[in-house]
Structure formats: C-alpha cells, structure tokens
Amino acid sequence: MDNRPIGVFDSGLGGLTAVRALDALLPYEDIVYFGDTARVPYGTRSREIILKYLRQDVAFLGSFGVKLLVVACGTASTAGLSALDGAYEFPLLGVVEPAVRAAAEASRNRKVGLIATPAAVASGAYEAALKARAPDIQVTAAACPLLVPLVENGRARRGDVVAETVCREYLRPLQDAGVDTLILGCTHYPLLSGVFRDIMGAHVLLIDAGEAVARAAAAHLRESAALSADTARGVRRYFVSDSPPGFAATAALLLGRPLDGPVEKADVESEKR
Amino acid sequence: MDNRPIGVFDSGLGGLTAVRALDALLPYEDIVYFGDTARVPYGTRSREIILKYLRQDVAFLGSFGVKLLVVACGTASTAGLSALDGAYEFPLLGVVEPAVRAAAEASRNRKVGLIATPAAVASGAYEAALKARAPDIQVTAAACPLLVPLVENGRARRGDVVAETVCREYLRPLQDAGVDTLILGCTHYPLLSGVFRDIMGAHVLLIDAGEAVARAAAAHLRESAALSADTARGVRRYFVSDSPPGFAATAALLLGRPLDGPVEKADVESEKR
Numbered sequence: 001m002d003n004r005p006i007g008v009f010d011s012g013l014g015g016l017t018a019v020r021a022l023d024a025l026l027p028y029e030d031i032v033y034f035g036d037t038a039r040v041p042y043g044t045r046s047r048e049i050i051l052k053y054l055r056q057d058v059a060f061l062g063s064f065g066v067k068l069l070v071v072a073c074g075t076a077s078t079a080g081l082s083a084l085d086g087a088y089e090f091p092l093l094g095v096v097e098p099a100v101r102a103a104a105e106a107s108r109n110r111k112v113g114l115i116a117t118p119a120a121v122a123s124g125a126y127e128a129a130l131k132a133r134a135p136d137i138q139v140t141a142a143a144c145p146l147l148v149p150l151v152e153n154g155r156a157r158r159g160d161v162v163a164e165t166v167c168r169e170y171l172r173p174l175q176d177a178g179v180d181t182l183i184l185g186c187t188h189y190p191l192l193s194g195v196f197r198d199i200m201g202a203h204v205l206l207i208d209a210g211e212a213v214a215r216a217a218a219a220h221l222r223e224s225a226a227l228s229a230d231t232a233r234g235v236r237r238y239f240v241s242d243s244p245p246g247f248a249a250t251a252a253l254l255l256g257r258p259l260d261g262p263v264e265k266a267d268v269e270s271e272k273r
Numbered sequence: 274m275d276n277r278p279i280g281v282f283d284s285g286l287g288g289l290t291a292v293r294a295l296d297a298l299l300p301y302e303d304i305v306y307f308g309d310t311a312r313v314p315y316g317t318r319s320r321e322i323i324l325k326y327l328r329q330d331v332a333f334l335g336s337f338g339v340k341l342l343v344v345a346c347g348t349a350s351t352a353g354l355s356a357l358d359g360a361y362e363f364p365l366l367g368v369v370e371p372a373v374r375a376a377a378e379a380s381r382n383r384k385v386g387l388i389a390t391p392a393a394v395a396s397g398a399y400e401a402a403l404k405a406r407a408p409d410i411q412v413t414a415a416a417c418p419l420l421v422p423l424v425e426n427g428r429a430r431r432g433d434v435v436a437e438t439v440c441r442e443y444l445r446p447l448q449d450a451g452v453d454t455l456i457l458g459c460t461h462y463p464l465l466s467g468v469f470r471d472i473m474g475a476h477v478l479l480i481d482a483g484e485a486v487a488r489a490a491a492a493h494l495r496e497s498a499a500l501s502a503d504t505a506r507g508v509r510r511y512f513v514s515d516s517p518p519g520f521a522a523t524a525a526l527l528l529g530r531p532l533d534g535p536v537e538k539a540d541v542e543s544e545k546r
Contacts, residue, residue, distance in 0.1 A: 038322045039312055044426065049311045049515045146435070149422040153317070162419070165438050242322045245395065269542050 002226035005030035005235075006217065007061035007069040007090075011053075012040035012152055013247075014188030014210070015072030016254035018095075019236070021214030022070075026221070030234040032064045034266060038241035041148040042075040043117020043186065050079040050119060058088065060239075060268040066090050067226055070217050072210050074186035075117045078125035093220065096129050098212035099183050104134040106205050107181040111138050113174035113204075116185030118143040126185055140177040144170045148188050154250055156191040158198060167195045175200065183207045191254060239266040275499035278303035278508075279490065280334035280342040280363075284326075285313035285425055286520075287461030287483070288345030289527035292509070294487030295343075299494070303507040305337045307539060311514035314421040315348040316390020316459065323352040323392060331361065333512075333541040339363050340499055343490050345483050347459035348390045351398035366493065369402050371485035372456050377407040379478050380454040384411050386447035386477075389458030391416040399458055413450040417443045421461050427523055429464040431471060440468045448473065456480045464527060512539040 006022065008015055012035050019033055036042075036057055042050050054076045061069055069092050071077050077094030084092060103112050114126050121143040130137050146166050150156060155163050174182065182200060184190055187210040196206060221227050228234065238261055240247070252258050279295065281288055285308050292306055309315075309330055315323050327349045334342055342365050344350050350367030357365060376385050387399050394416040403410050419439050423429060428436050447455065455473060457463055460483040469479060494500050501507065511534055513520070525531050 038318060044422075044517055045311060045515050046517055145426045146419070146422055146428075149419055153418045155419075162435070162439050162442065166435050169435065242318050244317055244319055245391070 001229040002067050003228050003230060004065050004067040005032045007066035008033045008072050009057050009061055010073040010187055011036050011042040011075060013251055013254050014186060016251055017187050017190045018070060018072035018210035018214050020256045021211040025214055025218040028228045028230045028234050032061060032237045034061050034239045036241050037244060040152060043119045043148055044145055045119060047079045050076060051083055054080045056268045060266055062088055068217060070213055072187045072213060074120045074209055078120040078123040093213055093217055095209035095213045096125050098216035099207055099209040100126060100129040100133055102207045102212045103181050103183050104137060107137060109180045110136050111177055111179045113179035113182040114139055114141040114185050115144050115170060118145050120185055140174050140179060142170045142173060151188040151191045158194040163195050167192060168199055171199050181205045181207060185209055236261045238263045241266055241268055274502040275340050276501050276503060277338050277340040278305045280339035281306045281345050282330050282334055283346040283460055284309050284315040284348060286524055286527050287459060289524055290460050290463045291343060291345035291483035291487050293529045294484040298487055298491040301501045301503045301507050305334060305510045307334050307512040309514050310517060316392045316421055317418055318392060320352045323348060324356055327353045329541045333539055335361055341490060343486055345460045345486055347393045347482055351393040351396040366486055366490055368482035368486045369398050371489040372480050372482040373399060373402040373406055375480045375485045376454050376456050377410060380410060382453045383409050384450055384452045386452035386455040387412055387414040387458050388417050388443060391418050393458055413447050413452060415443045415446055424461040424464050431467040436468050440465060441472055444472050454478045454480060458482055509534045511536045514539055514541055
C-alpha cells in the first residue's frame with residue numbers, strides 16, 4: 001500500500017484524457033496533474049529543448065513526492081524517457097510501450113498506422129518499439145503538426161471543416177496503406193476520434209495512447225503492491241504554467257467532466273533538479 | 274550618427290518580414306534578431322506570461338547595446354509595450370501605432386479589418402489606437418489562433434487547402450462588413466498575403482505591420498540623427514531559442530532570401546534584467 005499521489009504530465013491539456021482513464025481505473029488514487037500550457041506545443045520543437053523542458057516538468061511533479069509519474073505526452077515520451085530513466089526515485093511511464101502493445105495485440109492484417117507530432121514521428125520511437133515487439137507489423141506514420149493547435153483551440157468536433165480537412169489530408173497515406181489499427185500517438189488526439197472514425201471507417205481500431213498508459217499505470221501499481229489504501233475518491237490537483245482564456249472549457253472537454261479541483265499556477269522554469 | 278545595432282524581436286520567425294523591410298530601408302544598419310522559437314506561439318497565452326517572456330527577450334537583445342528595439346511581434350506589441358515603456362535605455366517600437374497610422378491614411382470607406390492573434394485582439398490595443406487616431410473608422414476584428422502555427426509549419430501558400438479554408442473562415446465577417454483595408458496585425462501574416470488577396474479581392478488594401486514598423490524605425494533613426502555612419506551593408510546576427518527542423522527553409526521564406534548570417538542559439542530564460 002502506498003498513499004502517495006500519481007503524477008501526470010503533459011505539455012498542455014491533452015494529458016487530461018489519461019486522467020479521465022485513471023479516474024475510471026484507479027478512483028482512489030490521488031493525482032497531481034501538470035500541463036505546461038505556457039510552453040505548449042512541444043511537438044514542433046527540437047529534442048534538446050523538449051528534454052530541457054521535461055526535466056523541469058518532472059522536477060516540479062517530483063516535488064509532490066509522487067510514487068509514479070505518467071508522462072501522458074506523446075512527444076515527451078518519445079524524446080526523453082530513455083535519457084531520464086533512473087535519474088529519479090519514482091518510475092516514469094510513457095505512452096509508447098503501452099500504445100504499441102495494444103496495437104500489436106489488436107491488428108489482424110498487421111498494418112498499423114501512427115499519427116503523432118513531428119518530433120514524435122521523427123524520433124522513430126514508436127516504430128522501433130513496434131519492430132521490437134512485433135517485427136511482422138508494417139507501420140505507416142504521419143506527422144501531424146496542426147492537430148495539437150486545433151485541439152487546444154477547441155476545434156476537434158465532427159463537422160468542423162478545418163479539423164476535417166486537416167485530418168483527411170494527414171490520414172490519406174494511412175488509408176492508402178490499408179491499416180486496420182491506428183495509434184493516436186499524442187494524448188490530444190482522442191478528442192478528434194469522431195473525425196478520425198468518419199475518415200477511416202468503423203473497421204479501423206483507434207488506440208488511445210492516454211488510455212493505454214493509464215492501464216499500464218494501474219497494472220504497475222497492482223504488481224508492485226503500491227495501490228492506495230484509501231477507499232474515498234482520491235484528491236485531484238491541477239497545475240498549469242499559464243491560464244489562457246477558455247482554459248476551463250477545454251479542460252472539461254478533455255476530462256469528460258467539469259474540473260473537480262482548483263487550477264493552480266506553477267512556475268517550473270525556476271525548478272532545479 | 275550611431276553605429277550601434279537595431280534589435281528586432283519576434284516570438285518566432287514572423288519578425289523576419291520586418292527584417293526584410295529594414296533590409297530595403299536601412300541597408301547599412303547592423304541588426305540583431307531574436308526569435309523565441311522555443312516558446313512560440315505567444316498569441317494564445319495570457320498577458321501575464323507574454324509580459325514575463327517579453328522582459329526576458331528584451332533583456333537579451335538589450336545585452337547587445339542596441340540603439341532601438343523593434344518589437345516585430347503583434348502579440349507582444351499589444352500586450353506589453355506600455356508596461357515596459359521607459360524601463361530601458363533604448364526606445365521600444367511596436368507594430369500597433371505604425372500599422373494603425375497606415376490603415377487610417379489608406380481607408381477610403383472608413384471600414385478597416387483587423388486580423389491578429391487571440392491575445393492581440395483581446396487586448397483591444399489596435400481598436401484603441403485606431404479610435405484615438407481616427408474616431409470615424411469602424412473596425413471589424415477577427416482572432417486567428419491557427420495562422421501562426423500554419424505559417425511556422427510552412428503552410429501559407431495559395432493552393433494549400435488548409436490555409437485557404439482557415440483563412441476563408443476567419444475573413445468572412447470582415448468581408449461581410451465591407452472593409453477596404455485589412456491590417457495584418459501579426460508579422461507572420463504577410464506570408465499568407467496571396468491567400469488573403471484571393472479571398473478579399475484586389476480592391477482591399479493589405480497593411481503589413483512588419484513593413485509599417487520598419488518604416489517607423491527608419492523615420493525614428495532619421496529624426497533622432499541616429500543612423501549608422503557605415504556605408505557597407507550592415508551585419509546581421511540571428512538568434513533563436515530553439516532550432517526546430519526546417520528552420521532555415523522557413524526563415525528564408527519569411528526573409529525573402531537565404532539567411533545571410535549564422536543562426537545562434539540563445540538561452541533567454543536565464544537572462545536577468
């Protein structure tokens with residue numbers, strides 16, 4: 001039993017889709033969320049800058065004495081986790097392995113599509129993990145630089161002509177490749193699921209990286225006997241580095257419910273490891 | 274005569290359109306450019322964060338002993354200049370006044386359109402400046418959160434269906450209002466001029482804020498007898514806080530020519546005033 005909180009990190013608000021999944025799987029756990037909204041998006045930045053920011057972000061969440069840190073950010077998961085591994089007293093769980101495992105188990109025709117940020121695709125991390133786990137799978141990847149700005153600006157609904165136009169363009173090579181499984185390699189993307197489904201068709205399975213990492217987090221805590229002993233719903237704290245207008249509305253959209261705790265401001269630039 | 278360099282700041286690469294205009298107007302001046310590419314975009318952030326970043330940015334450029342600082346960033350110009358005014362030994366020139374002056378002079382039907390980032394529109398700075406200068410002008414403003422991501426990702430050309438779809442949507446209320454003059458309130462937007470012209474028609478005059486501030490800078494230096502005494506082409510230095518992939522190509526696009534100096538990396542977070 002371990003009553004310390006779980007830390008959840010994302011570059012912005014996308015990681016709230018992972019909190020939503022944790023809500024269902026681990027209702028008794030305390031969660032501290034941090035979204036780096038003052039520096040979002042990460043996915044169009046260099047690996048060097050992403051790692052620099054991630055170190056500050058992890059140090060901030062580490063200051064809450066977390067027992068596990070879920071990196072619910074596709075970009076940070078692909079850029080940084082191996083470089084940071086072992087540097088902290090708590091394990092870091094990224095989205096790549098859980099998403100890849102789910103895709104490898106689900107695909108019947110062994111053709112898997114990946115959509116992610118430019119930095120995540122350029123890292124090759126998803127492809128490498130798929131190759132290691134299931135060498136028979138053929139991956140088709142598309143870098144989608146505009147999807148995070150679209151979601152963070154509340155433009156993810158079916159019928160939004162901009163979202164639909166952009167997604168149709170990004171997904172075309174994956175349709176041409178005939179994938180039957182699509183990894184949403186960024187935790188912002190589940191908000192666009194309706195649009196993706198309309199384009200890809202109902203026969204294509206969407207793998208939600210945030211949901212996959214939440215399941216991996218639950219399994220990890222169970223296996224290491226580190227679940228909370230509490231039997232009341234866990235406390236949720238939300239930190240952001242900026243509070244742009246429309247923040248609460250977008251957060252509620254991603255969380256699937258109104259925010260259940262105050263949103264506090266964090267200055268992570270000054271955090272030292 | 275004053276041989277010190279001119280500083281030019283932008284949140285990203287958009288300010289290079291102002292450098293392009295300075296090239297033509299003031300070829301003998303030395304220029305130090307800084308683009309905060311590790312934290313771009315500014316236009317969807319809060320005023321508090323924009324001011325915090327701007328102070329660090331100005332301190333960085335100030336360290337080169339500039340004689341004048343051109344804030345070639347619409348968002349920073351609307352959020353911050355009055356708060357920073359007088360705090361430095363060099364004057365800060367933003368884009369709002371020069372752009373508004375050009376629009377007030379140009380409009381025949383006294384209906385002016387403004388497109389800018391959400392933060393710039395929300396500040397009301399352009400409207401206030403127009404009202405002060407030309408109370409008879411009716412302004413129609415549109416916040417355009419996706420245009421900076423589009424330009425920074427190299428999607429600004431005529432024929433790009435995403436750029437065209439997004440722009441058509443943003444510009445519709447301005448078309449409906451019958452504006453004859455359109456202020457491009459963000460220095461990224463001139464790259465989309467072709468798209469804007471196709472949508473608005475050739476009878477609508479586009480006011481380029483970067484070009485307007487370059488003209489104001491030239492006038493200021495002339496009036497204060499602070500032009501460079503050099504007669505050889507000035508030295509240009511370019512600093513960015515991140516070097517994302519495709520950087521040089523996008524920079525050349527905005528500059529209208531290949532980069533003529535090395536691109537150096539700046540760590541402005543640690544700059545103190």
